[in-house]
Each structure stands twice: as C-alpha cells, then as structure tokens.
Amino acid sequence: MTPYRPALSKKLKAKMEKIYRKDRQLYDALMKKISEILNDPHHYKPLKHDLKGFYRVHIEKSFVMIFSVEENSNIVKFIDLDHHDEIYRRK
Structure with a gap:
C-alpha cells in the first residue's frame, strides 16, 4: 500500500495550535489518529448527503475530524475538527 501524505487546512492548523497549548492529551490523541488515518484512510466512515466525498473519525469521544482522500496524489x-454537536451543524 502506498503511504498517504497529510495536508491540513488553515482552519485545522489554527485549531491544532490552540489545542497544543491548552490540552496536550487531546493533541496527542489527534496526532495518533492522523497517523492511523494516513496508513488506511478508507477504514473510516464515509459521510453522506452534503458531506459526500468526506470521511469522519471520532477523537476522544466528543470530537469529530473530517477529512477527504485524493487518490491520484x-x-x-484534513479539513476540520470540532465537537460532535458543532461539526455537522456548520456543514
């Protein structure tokens, strides 16, 4: 299997910097999950309707990260990370 490379949205980078400063445990869980996703991104749940083409993964129960996969490259x-109640509301 060819390894995947990560690309982070500006929005997610800013959130990750804030999480790094305020909640190191959440940051570590996030980095571990990103590594797992890069090894097998299709293992995670594909979304439907308005979010078709994206996948989601839970981080520490309450948070959800949304990402997409570009097979040709x-x-x-990695698009966004937020509390479960908020992430789907904005999309």
Missing part, C-alpha cells in the same frame, strides 16, 4: 486532506 496520495494525499489525505
């Missing part, structure tokens, strides 16, 4: 684009 082997890139996983």
Whole structure:
C-alpha cells in the first residue's frame, strides 16, 4: 500500500495550535489518529448527503475530524475538527 501524505487546512492548523497549548492529551490523541488515518484512510466512515466525498473519525469521544482522500496524489486532506454537536451543524 502506498503511504498517504497529510495536508491540513488553515482552519485545522489554527485549531491544532490552540489545542497544543491548552490540552496536550487531546493533541496527542489527534496526532495518533492522523497517523492511523494516513496508513488506511478508507477504514473510516464515509459521510453522506452534503458531506459526500468526506470521511469522519471520532477523537476522544466528543470530537469529530473530517477529512477527504485524493487518490491520484496520495494525499489525505484534513479539513476540520470540532465537537460532535458543532461539526455537522456548520456543514
């Protein structure tokens, strides 16, 4: 299997910097999950309707990260991370 490379949205980068400063445990869980996703991005749940083409993964129960996979360039684009109640509301 060809390894995937990560690409982070500006929005997600800013959130990750804030999480790094305020909640190191959540940050570590997030980095571990990103590594797992890069090894097998299709293992995670594909979304439907308005979010078709995206996948989601839970981080520490309450948080959800949304990402997409670009097969032709082997890139996983990490789009956003937020509390479960908020992430789907905005999309």
